[in-house]
Amino acid sequence: MKFARVSNNRRRAGYTLAETLAALLFLAIVIPAVVEALHVAGRAGTVSIRRAVAARIAERMLSEATLYTNLSSTAQSGTQVEGAVDYQWTVTRENWVQSNLPQLTAEVRFLTQGQESLVRLSTLGHPVDALPGSSSSSSSTATR
Numbered sequence: 001m002k003f004a005r006v007s008n009n010r011r012r013a014g015y016t017l018a019e020t021l022a023a024l025l026f027l028a029i030v031i032p033a034v035v036e037a038l039h040v041a042g043r044a045g046t047v048s049i050r051r052a053v054a055a056r057i058a059e060r061m062l063s064e065a066t067l068y069t070n071l072s073s074t075a076q077s078g079t080q081v082e083g084a085v086d087y088q089w090t091v092t093r094e095n096w097v098q099s100n101l102p103q104l105t106a107e108v109r110f111l112t113q114g115q116e117s118l119v120r121l122s123t124l125g126h127p128v129d130a131l132p133g134s135s136s137s138s139s140s141t142a143t144r
Contacts, residue, residue, distance in 0.1 A: 058107070086111075101124050
């Protein structure tokens, strides 16, 4: 019986063990990095959606505080549920730099994957609504 000779080109068509191990090592490094990047991107998307909802709630609470409520007390608080997320809000009132102008600040807190976030909006109220005898020099309109 005669055996057919295999040409050199035919022998080199497969991958060597070293090439296969190098490819596996590369995948072992790349796959965890890609999974972490997807996790971070998903979390960023969730946080941005929840921040938008929190900003809408804060804006609504400020509008209600300035239009419908006589804020004789310095703070109001509550919880707003949107979907499966609880948004805890607080509206505080203090005198702005000019003592005849009240500053209303709405803070909305919420959790995203176990980490608390805060959205804070401030506005100035009507001069008639200012609190007598209190003054504050801290004015903040920051968002975290």
